[in-house]
Amino acid sequence: MSGAGTAVRTLAVLCPDWEVVAAGFEAADPRPVAVVRANRVVATNAAARADDVVVGARRREAQGRCPDLLIVAHDPARDARAFEPVVAALATLTPRVEITEPGVCSFATRGPSRYFGGDEALAQRAAAAAAGAVSAGPDLDVRVGVADGPLVARLAATRAGRGRPRVVPPGTAAAFLAPAPLAALAAFVPDPDVLDTWERLGLTTIGEVGALPSGAVVARFGPAGQWVHRLARGLDPQLLRPEPVPPDVTVAADLDPPAERAEAVAFLARTLAEELVDRLGGWGLACTQVVVIAHTEHGETHERCWRLDGPARASGAPRSLAAAIADRARWQVDGWLSGPAATRPTAGVSRLVLAPGSVEPARGRQLGFWGGEAGAGERVVRAVARLEGLVGPDAVRVAEARGGRRSGDEVGLVPTAAVDVSVAREVALTFGAAPWPGRLPAPSPSVVHRPARPAEVLDAEGRSVEVTGRGEVRRPPHTVRVEADPPHDVVAWAGPWPVDQRWWDAEAHERRARLQVVTDQGVALLLGRADGSWWVDAVYA
Amino acid sequence: MFDTRGVSPSPTRAEAAALAELDPRVRPLTLAAERTLPVLPALGALLPAGLPRGATLAVSGSAGRSFAVALLAAASRAGSWVAVVGAPGFGWRAAAELGLDLARVVVVDPVPPAVVPECLGALVDGFDAVLLGAEARVPGASARRLAARARERGTVLVAVVEPWFSSGTRERAAQGPLADVADLRALVEGEGWGGLGSGFGRLGGRQVAVELEGRRLPGRRRQSRLWLPGPEGAVAPVEAPHLEVLGRHAPTPPVRSTA
Known part of the structure; x- marks a missing residue:
């Protein structure tokens, strides 16, 4: 790491639409x-x-x-596995390649650039090596950018052409970024809301933000404002003060017997990752880069450096950080073990080492405040995946607000496969506000029969109770009989409340009169009369 | 180093109350008795410390379904995930009125009988609370294993027996799923609905008598009278409790045996 402020000269390799290419x-x-x-x-x-x-x-x-x-x-694992040959090809140029995410990697150019004769020559070499990484099949579409700082290099790579690397000369990052729209930073800025605010204030390019006085930006927009402002002035926004990596936090474990498959490593990786996060947590730190090293029985070694970005780091929850580290270790071992024959190890993985590459002060929660719920969402995601395997994806569902007049119409169920359970959802049930005239007010029935159960509603003389075309009950209900159950006496009732809906649709058209009754057993039922017969629509259980 | 401008030196009463509420939650040490899920204030008389994690509850009686949902409502609001299994016709709107956060509810339905134990095992591993309806038939041997697993994982299992229209009525109530292995048993009987006359009005609230007993309960037995649901669908304690209810079952009308 260089001194405070100045950004490290970096080369970024970007494969556009990597998720598609990996598929x-x-x-x-x-x-x-x-x-x-x-x-x-x-x-x-x-x-x-x-x-x-x-x-x-x-x-x-x-x-x-x-x-x-x-x-x-x-499939993130597939993306990472497919990216491994690209990283392996770049690793022939420099030992420390950082995988930012599958499809994007970068490395510092200081050494290799001098060796290969300048940034331009290095970029050409990197582009050629990465494009030809997959020996079978056509060349990959690879974009290469060189600039001050990993983020600027990455943005430069997005501007590069295929086979035409974009090299931003040292000290000109600010000039390069100035005309770019602020939206280009949306995926990287710690708090994207600040970009919206600026756009509404009339600031559209990065240069316009950079021209503002630094103190004013920090005072008004906080850390996110400072982040963009530093970037716009050509400084490294990531680390104001790199923390030294504390000694003795590297964790390692042996596998006995050696693992031939990535699945066997995954479990150990999880335990190790938790230990690493724990040890760093003891120093009040969290890692931003993790180095995963796998050894085999035959002394082969595979080392990769992963940047930890995205939701896991942003949330700051130790559990999700550990899960992100474990995922990367699994992807790496998977990519190595299932790679082309030339690079595949000759024996199973016998030792796994996790070391922090760079660290930052931990901003995360230290305890699950609300009774240890940190990681609850993640547990649920795993359980849901397991259940989908057991009972089929259509039988595991979550609620979605829809609205309607009849009991049970207000909420629809959608398979969990169609929603992202791990992020907080809002089932905004604005029952009171939604305009559904004719809906019965609270309290609502706790058991809704779909389809409704056939019933008989009899008057005192044993004749079926009729509802007239004007929506009136001529003879009050006296007993209710549901299927084979013994009849129940009605002690109180009210209604009928008619509903005539979806008359424009022949199939969904429904004319129904609803009746609330309480039986002598203290059970309240919602009865419906449709097509000349009675139904139990719902039970207030 | 710290931005203290927005923080007033002495907390207001509301802040102090919030801090007092927060204090037990952020303590690093949690005793076994403190490992609980929160319950609605109206249920405070029954479970003053909250719902013990890992407990298995068997709920029976004519208002069992509503009571089971009400038990888990506050926990789901506080971030716990709830699974509902074997309870066809789950009344979503009623559940929302009782306070359940529907964004944190997953329904598993239908479950083939052959995979019920396995499915419940997966639910216990992943969720903070599982609500079992009468359709989830748990064989005796796996019920004990399931309860043990729930205790280990800290998952609350609430098994409901629905007497109404589930054939057999009260005789089966005693032997619902997990009734034998439950740590806590609740009998929730409706005592009458309000708001409905002979041809007029609409259903208002229902008074229920709850009797909670179990070996993990200090004093073994607790009773309470609740509005379940209240006139707006939420739970509320009955303001003037009937004193003579103590020590006696709520009156249950006999099942008519013949037509």
Whole structure:
């Protein structure tokens, strides 16, 4: 790490639409492809974008815009595994390649640039090595950028062409960024809300923010403002003061017998990751980079450096950080063990080492405040995945607000596969506010029969109770009989409340008169009269 | 180092109350008795310390379903995930009125009988609370294992027996799922609905008598009278309790045996 403020000269390698490429499609595939996670598009290729398929769209909406869209399920492990050859090719140029995320990696250019004769020459070499990383098949679409600081290098890579690296000369990062729109930072800035605020204030480019006085930006917009401002002035926004990595926090464990498959390593990786996070937590630190080293019985070693970004680090919860580290260790071992024959180890993995690459002061929660619920969402995600395997994906569902007149219409159930359970959802049940005239007021029945159970409602003389066309009951109900159960006397009743809905749709049209009754056993029922017969619609149990 | 400008030196009463509430939660040490899920204030008389984690509850009586939902409402508001299994026709709106946070509820339905124990095992591992309806038939041997697993994982199991229209009525109530292995047993009987006349009015609230007993309960037995649901669908304690209810079952009308 260099001194305070100045950014480390970095080369970034970026594979556009990596999720699509990793799924086995060529970069310039003419077929439109979308990668979908939890029913939302997370990545597309150029052909899909030409049809207006946007990231974040619902799967159904994307298919509506582009009927011949190919849908692929998102698999982070596959992305990481497929990226391993690219990293291996770059590792021939420099020993320490940092994998920012599958599809993006970077390394410091100070040494290799001098060795290979300048940034331009190094960038050309890196582009050639990465593009030819997958020996079988055509060259990968790789973009290379060199600039001061990893983030600027990454942004430079997005501006680079295929085979034409973009090199931003030292000290000109600010000039390079100045004309770029603020939206380019949306995925990186710690608090994206600040970008919205600026846009509404009329600041549209990074340069315009950089031109503001530093003190004013910090005072008004806090750390996120400072972050962008430092970036706009060509300084490294990430680390104001790099923390030294404390001694003795590296964790390691042996595998006996050696693991031939990544699954066997995953369990150990989880335990090690928790220990690493624990040890760093003891120093009040959290890691931003983790180095995963795997050894085999035959002395082969595989070392990769992963940057930890995204939700796991932002949430600051030790458990999710540990899970993110464990995921990366598993991906790496998986990529190594299932890689091409030339690089695959000759024996199983016998030792796993996790070391912190760089650290920052821990900002995370230290305890689960609300009774240890930290990680509850993650446990639920795992349980849901298991249940889907046991009972089928359509039998595991969550509620979604819909609205309606009849009991049970207000809430619909959608399979958990269609929603992201791990993030907080809002089931905004604005029952009181939604305009559904004719709906029965609270309290609502706690058991809703769908379909309704056939019933008989008799008057004092044993004749079926009729509801007139004007919605009146001529003879009061006296007994209720439900299927084979013995009849129950009615002690109180009210209604009927007619509902005539969806008359525009022959199939869904419903004319129903509803009656609330309380039986001599103290049970309250919601009865419905439709098509000349009585039904138990719901029970107030 | 710290930004103290927005913090007033002495907390107001509301802040002090919030701090006092927060204090027990952020203490690093938790005693076994403190490992609880929160319950609604109206249920404070029954479970003053909250719902003990890892406990198995068997709930029976004509208002069992509502009571079971009400038990888990505050926990779901506080961030716990609740699974509902084997309870067809779950009244979502009623659950929301009782205070359950529907965003943290997962329903598993239908469950093939062959995989019920396995499915419940997965639920106990993943969720903070599991509500079992009458359709989730747990064989005797696996019931004990399930309760032990829930105790180890700190998951609250609430098994409901629904007497109404589930054939067999009260005889089966005593032997509902997990009734034998339950740490706590609750009998929740409706004592009458308000608001409904002969042809007029609408259902208002219902008074229920709750009797809670179990070996993990100090004093073994607690009783309470509640509005379940109250006129707005929420739970509320009955303001003037009937004194003579203590020590006696709430009156239960006999089941008519013949037509």
